[in-house]
Amino acid sequence: MVSRWACGRCGFVAWTRERSAMAEVTGSHLLAHHSDALSKSDFRVSWNCPYCATAKTAYDTDEAVAEFKSHLHDHVVDRIEDGVHVADRIGWDGVVRVDAAATDDEADALRAHFHDAAGIAVAVTPTPERLVRALDERLDSWPRRTVIVSTGEYDFEATPDVDFEGVDIEIVELDPRLSPDEVGETVSRILDANHEPGERVSLEVSVFHQIVAAFDVERAVEFVRMLAARLADAGGVLQLYVDADADRNVATVLNLLDETIDLTVAVDDGRFVRRP
Ligand SMILES: [Zn+2]
Ligand SMILES: [Zn+2]
Numbered sequence: 001m002v003s004r005w006a007c008g009r010c011g012f013v014a015w016t017r018e019r020s021a022m023a024e025v026t027g028s029h030l031l032a033h034h035s036d037a038l039s040k041s042d043f044r045v046s047w048n049c050p051y052c053a054t055a056k057t058a059y060d061t062d063e064a065v066a067e068f069k070s071h072l073h074d075h076v077v078d079r080i081e082d083g084v085h086v087a088d089r090i091g092w093d094g095v096v097r098v099d100a101a102a103t104d105d106e107a108d109a110l111r112a113h114f115h116d117a118a119g120i121a122v123a124v125t126p127t128p129e130r131l132v133r134a135l136d137e138r139l140d141s142w143p144r145r146t147v148i149v150s151t152g153e154y155d156f157e158a159t160p161d162v163d164f165e166g167v168d169i170e171i172v173e174l175d176p177r178l179s180p181d182e183v184g185e186t187v188s189r190i191l192d193a194n195h196e197p198g199e200r201v202s203l204e205v206s207v208f209h210q211i212v213a214a215f216d217v218e219r220a221v222e223f224v225r226m227l228a229a230r231l232a233d234a235g236g237v238l239q240l241y242v243d244a245d246a247d248r249n250v251a252t253v254l255n256l257l258d259e260t261i262d263l264t265v266a267v268d269d270g271r272f273v274r275r276p
Helices: 019-033 061-079 086-090 105-116 128-138 180-194 208-214 217-234 248-256
Strands: 002-006 013-016 038-041 044-048 055-058 081-084 094-099 120-125 145-150 169-173 201-205 236-242 263-268 271-274
Touching: 002 019, 002 061, 002 086, 013 019, 019 061, 038 061, 044 061, 055 061, 086 094, 086 105, 086 263, 094 105, 094 217, 105 120, 105 128, 105 201, 105 236, 105 263, 105 271, 120 128, 120 180, 128 145, 145 180, 180 217, 201 217, 208 217, 208 236, 208 248, 217 236, 217 248
Parallel strands: 094 236, 094 263, 120 145, 120 201, 145 169, 201 236
Antiparallel strands: 002 013, 002 081, 013 271, 038 044, 044 055, 263 271
């Protein structure tokens, strides 16, 4: 679980692993909103707090800025919530776009965060070994049930250092030539067979680029919408791992999915942030 701060002036939200790490986030963010409260003249730098009557003047710019940030942070410290999850933002129901290439460490941080809070984790990924390692290294305990749907081969022997004792995991190998409909049907069947009532589902889709590359834009859009609708029945969060800069067609599909995507998050300097 993480700590969360939501800016009261704009849609910015940040989540940090440690509450103490939030001071730098709030201070910098609020300073950007109130940059005119900071001024330089006669070799000196001054700030006037927009929230209270405090004003300071100093010679050392860095020190003055740090002090102002810390002061701004104090005004919002009561609004930082602890023990929350990114998916709480959408009530654990909907589609989260994760702005990170599926094979980045940043993606691992978020996939671990989502799967950690679910009873059943389903991951459609071309790199099953990466997922296994991310969960093994980052989670205290695995979800009750983990199903990896992979277009790549996976051999449990490939990760001899991972202890699967007590871990309920299954790998479903997919033919890489399967259509989005067939991938969607596979996921749907897995949910039918494994989901227990009331249990949170974390569904990771790390093959979005491949689907967009192999099929037309309409089918890729339809694939996500159908999965989202299927998941709405079960109750859970679909995470789409995307690097929109890498592929123009992916950006097009994401534009078309604007109404379907409930939240966009990225990893910035170790923190999770909401992208507007
Ligand atoms: Zn803001
Ligand atoms: Zn103040």
